[in-house]
Structure formats: structure tokens, C-alpha cells
Amino acid sequence: MATDSTMLRRTASDPSTQLMLRVRDGDADAFADLVVAWQDRLVTLFLHHTGDHATAEDLTQEVFLRVYRARSTYQPTAKFTTWIHTIANNVASDLRQRAYRRLERGVPATASASSSAIGLDQLAVAASGFLPARLADRSELQAVVRAAIAGLNERQRMAVLLAKFEQCSYEEIATAMGLTVPAVKSLLFRARDQLRVALEPYLQGDAS
């Protein structure tokens, strides 16, 4: 449990925490500011998680709705960043569970809700055997990297994205995903290994 002094320091130093406290106190403009401050980051996170921009925006809105609904109970006992990442991870998990339920009911999952969220066209590009020498185009490399990330499982993907795009520490990732720090390290190690296998030919070609 954070001490009062820890909370005070956190509140004073973190602009998002200050905004959230104003939201808690009923300041509607603060919520708007919070949305503006965070929406691009969350859309980026969910875009690379699902591979679909519209779904990413939907999920981002869902995160903000949950933040708004929980505003009255908000206490700055953790960094706001960690809190919102926790919500984002929960929203992503819900999406996955909804996709599973749809599959159980025999309803075809949408591309954005499927477990392998990146589009088939991108996977086809990645698997088409084009040589590393052809990787002159950045967009082609993007397709390869997207396909490689799509090959990770959901938790690996979220951990990688939180680390890469949100610059979270192991501890912050662990908190957001409800895991232990060793579990996160193991998750990221396996993810890195899988990414390395997928990207190795292209990275070598790129380097040569």
C-alpha cells in the first residue's frame, strides 16, 4: 500500500493523475483533456494488438468509458499509467473472450476479434517467400513485423506492446496484466524468441 507521501508525490508529478483526480471531482473538461492525452497511445496499442484501426478505436473508447465509470472511486494509489494499462488489458481480454464465445456459438469471428488478429493479406505477404533482398520498402518490413507480432499469443503480444510502445517496466507490465514479474520476464523471453525466429531472415537481409 502506498504511503500518503508516495501518493502526494505521485499526484504532484503525474499530469494524468492530476487530470484523473479532477475527473473524479466532476470536472468534465478534465475528462476531455484526459481522452485527448491518451487516445493516440491507446489506439496505437490496440491497433498493433488487433490489426484493425476501427476495432482499436472501439476498444480505446471502452477503456475511457470504464475510466469514467470508475471515476468516483479513483484513488491515486498506483500510477495512472499502470491503472489505465490494466483496464486496457482487461478490455483486450474481454474482446478475446467474446471472440471465443462467438466461435462456440458458431458465429464466424470478425477479423479484428480473432485470435490471430492481423489480416490474412499481411500474413500472405510475410509467408510469400519474398527475399530479404526485396525488403527495400519500409511498408513491406512493417507487414513482416505485423505478421510476426500476430503470430504471438494474446498475452505475449500485449506484453510486447506494453513494453515497446508504452515503455513499461517489467513490474508495470506485471501489474497491468495480473502476473508476477518472473512470469512477465518469461513471457517476454518467449515472445522475443518467437519474434527472432520470424524476423531473423529479414533482419539479416536488412543488415547485409
Place this chain on the structure above:
Amino acid sequence: MSHEPSDGTGKPADDLHDVWEALDVLPRAAASVDMAATTVDLAAVTADRRGVGDTLRRGMRLPVSPRGWLRPALAVAGSLLVGVVLGRVTAPDPDRIVLESLPLIRHLGLLREAGSVTFLKSLAARRSQLPLRQPPGFLQDDAAEFNAALAELEQDHALGAAARPHLDERREAMAALAADELDAIELAATTFQDLPMAKRGDLAAVAAVLANPAQDELRAAARLWHLIIAASDPPDRKNIIDLDADERLEWLERRSRWRELMSERRGLPPAGEGVPPRGPGPAGGGGGGEGRPRWQGPRGERGGPNGPPPGERGPRGDGSRPRPQPPERREPPTPRDSDAS
């Protein structure tokens, strides 16, 4: 973008370095220009509705003594029985009610969109501060359509008031309608009959105002409101129309404030001209259902009055962005004390 995760002491994790640089090719994404405004609106509307729900749920949890409920329950049951018997004896012919209200039912979509005379007066009073005072090009068809609907309403109302056609004539006229027109009127009639009496009175007053050419200001206000709705996203329209007068004005005000804020921050066009306002989004997933025999609502909404069932999303993949229905089963997590140590 070469940051790597670190442990609690900030020590870099070297084992991720070899693939980390490759991830830099992935671009940073940007949210749509109007996403923030939509999110803020959606949060406000969701919170309002949730508040009502909470109140209702609290009301349902009122403690009731096990011994104390029997007598009131018997009294209620007796009252219901008496009511049913009296209702059967005295209830007027349902067809008669429909036929008497036919002018309102035929224009139900137009009238519900306008809402109430109170709202139209408030809108007229602040019309100069609102966007879309002159319809931009892409709304010209909507403006023309509204004018046509108004003319029809005017004609029907004049006939209803002056000629007072006999109900049998209306019945015969309805019998001559095509099946789909009859279905639409039947649907609208059901919706109309489900409305509270006060709301029906409001709609009758709106019809009288809109059908009266002397009420220029209020008719112009209704036209402006129609254009504002037509400029909003189709999935949002029903929810905007469902707002009451105060909520509509609040939505307009919030929208204007937000547009000003965004125009300052992102260089958007200033509030109004040609900028489609966004609505609060279908918090219930759509679920429309009013019939629109004459008035099919703003363009782009057509294709079926019924939305997806409550709790379900609308269909995806048409380019528009359905708003998420917040799952109720799990509350947002409480902050965790991740870095207190």
C-alpha cells in the same frame, strides 16, 4: 523507440535487444479527429443512463417485511382485476384510436425528431449560436426532404382540422394502401400508442406548430435541428432524437464547446459550418423501431427501422464505427499498488 523493459531498478533487459529495433518500423497510430468528442459524449450519456439504472435498482431493493407484503399484493391484484374488467367494458375500439390519431401517426418520425414545442422554442432562441444555419451542399437533399415532409404535414393537418373527415373515410383510405405502407403505419401506430399520454400531447402540439406557416421561427428551428441530426453519424441519430429537451440542449452546448476546444488544439474548422456533429452513440445498441410511414428520418438512416437487439452491437464493416456497448459484468479494476515498494 528503442526502450526496453526494465526491472524495478531500471536495469535494461538486454535479452530483448535483438528484435526490439525491428519493432520500430511499426507506426504510431492516431485516433480519428472526432473520436475524442464522441467518447466524451458517450461517457456522459452512459453515465446518465447508468445513474437512472442505479436508482431503479436501489428502488427494487427496498426491504419488505415477509408478513407485510401479502395485503398490498392482494390489493394490487384486486385492483388489476377490476381494471381489466372495467377496461374491457369501456375501452374504445383500438382502430378508432389509430384512425383519430392518423395525422400524427403518419408523421410520427418528423414529430418525434422535433421533440416538443419547448425544445423548438429553446432552439429558436439560440439559433444564431448554432452551426448549420445555412445547409452546406451535402445537406441540401436533407433540407429539401424536410421541406417536403413539412408541406405534407401542413396539408394533412389542414385537412384534418378543416374537413374533419369521417373515420370511415380514413378507414377506407387505409384499406387502399399498399401492404408495405400499411405495415409502416401499423408499426408507427404501435409506437405511438406505447408513448406516454403527455408525450402524445407534446407531439400533437408540435404537429400544430409545424403545420402552421405562421410559426416561421419554430419551423426554422425544427429544420435546423433536422440538419444537425442529418449531419451526425447515422448510428448516433436515434440516440440524439431520444434525448429530452434539456438533454438535447446540453448535447448541443457540449458539442459547441468541444468543437471550439478542438479547433483551437487541432486546427479544425471553427464550430459549425459543414462540420458534422457527432451524437452520443447507441448506448443500447440501437434498438429503434418506430415506424416512419412518411418520414424516414435523416438520409443514411434508412434500411430498416429496427436496430440490433439491446446489448448487441450493430453490424460492422460498413465503414462507420459502432460504439462499444460497455460490458456490465465486470467493473473497471481499482488501482493497484504496483510501485509502492
